[in-house]
Amino acid sequence: MGRFPETGKAPDDVPRRVLIRRRFTRNRLAVFGALILCGFVLVSVFSEFLSPSTPYVYDAARTHAPPQRLHFVDTSDGFDLGMYVYDHRVERDEETYANTYEVDESTKVPVGLFVQGREYEMWGLIPMDRHLIGAKDLDTEVYFLGADRNGRDMASRIIHGTRVSMSIGLAGVALSFVLGVVLGGVSGYFGGRTDDYIQRLIEFLMSIPTIPLWMGLSAAVPSDWGAIQTYFAITVILSLIGWTDLARVVRGRFLSLRQEDFVTAARLDGCGTGRVIGRHMLPSFTSHIIASLTLAVPFMILAETSLSFLGLGLQQPVVSWGVLLQEAQNIHSIAHAPWVLLPGVAVTVAVLVLNFVGDGIRDAADPYK
Template identity: 90%
Template structure:
């Protein structure tokens, strides 16, 4: 019998190694697939992207500037946006009805009635109040608003000074969301560094760090906020106060993350790959940053996502109590200060709408955080 001709293998079959699929890429793909199966988390992620876009382009998206006021429209009710005009046939076009304003002679409060004979045309990319985009570029175009630059529309009503609530809530999104993200960033640095040192070295270092954490966690939250906020000089400007409140929230919010990092480091420092890195001559910083932290990065991301709502609620509470940001800064907490007056709430319930924005933001961030935590769980 003759020998069978030798068959050559294709290049991809010449080796037993699989195609080039790095482990970290495969893990990200697996986490993404798990995350997509959580419909509530995906819905929350979409809303979170919307909040981020509102924060970035708040000047353009708002119908007016947050400081423009009309003394004749104090506590003006919301104006309903219409899309079809059926009075003169069938005509497409956005508009709102104007008000008929009357002043009560006894209380001097304005009463409003819808005047269907006066229509205010509304358009997209209209010219309105001038502003500076991101404080740099002068512009006067707004995504939506009255076509007449001298006319104001109130889709969500007006406050006691006749300022548009929709514009103020949109601008408040930037401040409240950025404080949450900036505060979490600082808390991440403090929590990872102090928690990592505590768990990695143990002994006296662990004892000292844990006693500081226990002391901070034993103090009631609101009195601690009040004490730290009282230390902020009242003559500071808006930017200085903003950074001071961010630092205050970070000094309080790092303890939970530090506890988590410390527990993980205590369990990881005895693992074989950590011992191998030490024997290989790696310094402490490299062992922690290149070998130990990446092993539970997904858990840290989930913890940070769930910490952002705490920061937003903390800023809102401080500003609501008059201890945080103050006028002329516009945040959700500052806007809710007007809701402290029961007469304002009874006559103008739309002043509570910033509270709705806070609730939506907190729920969205919790949905996303829970989805990331479940998707990154290796035992699921």
């Protein structure tokens, strides 16, 4: 029988986690998605440092300023190696008061790495003023992805929005995991009336249209709550909606496992209900649960984006992808500043890579593949 070169063991002797890792790494799309997902996580953790500026700095004279292209070599006057962007000439229409921009190639704005810029607090704890990239002049702003209607840097706002939107997805899935595993496990393990009651509750929640349910629960959040309170409230709301699918999956697996010989042996050995479930039944399909959770994160991100876009979720001054997309409700803004739709591109990419990773984990963990 052949042996794996990585371990030197026969296939029957290789731990399951090694087999799962091998299968996962063979899926190039899943590996690519995992790398992009790691990038999103790093952006979420170090958003203050990675952003060129802070998300709340505005310049009324730069309303809907277009993106500035980053240059690396200047050959107009000799050979000058270094990063820079061209400034814009701003003209205001006297009738519509709209700004029009033209690239001013006579004015260069030097750009550097690890530059001193706007002060911020890393993770709300450590005072810092260094940014990965930005204008070398402290009083100058650069707009790599353009500006919004208030003259705020879109790149900085999208980067900061990554933390909120991704963390809501992960936190919401964590709460949904607890509800889904507990209620689904109880329903499948005990059966009878307990199963009937829990299944009727699940069917009731799944029968309610999603948008009206979101609107009703969001309307219950007091309008005078602060940003942090609203953040946790939205997370709880999404968790209360998103646990039903996982509960159904866990129930089905428990129904099929509770009559297995190893479960019966554990009961006869004197194991209590909690030990039978936690030590014997759940580990038998942990990989499937992980795959289900990975695929549930995109739902949470889309739900938060939809709620915030409709004005029912997070609101200013909180910065999330959904909050940023509120500006895309204005057709005038989209027509004259299409870069306001860039948060939607971030949502799309995040949802795609999470689905790629979830599909890869599910295929890798399939014991019959």
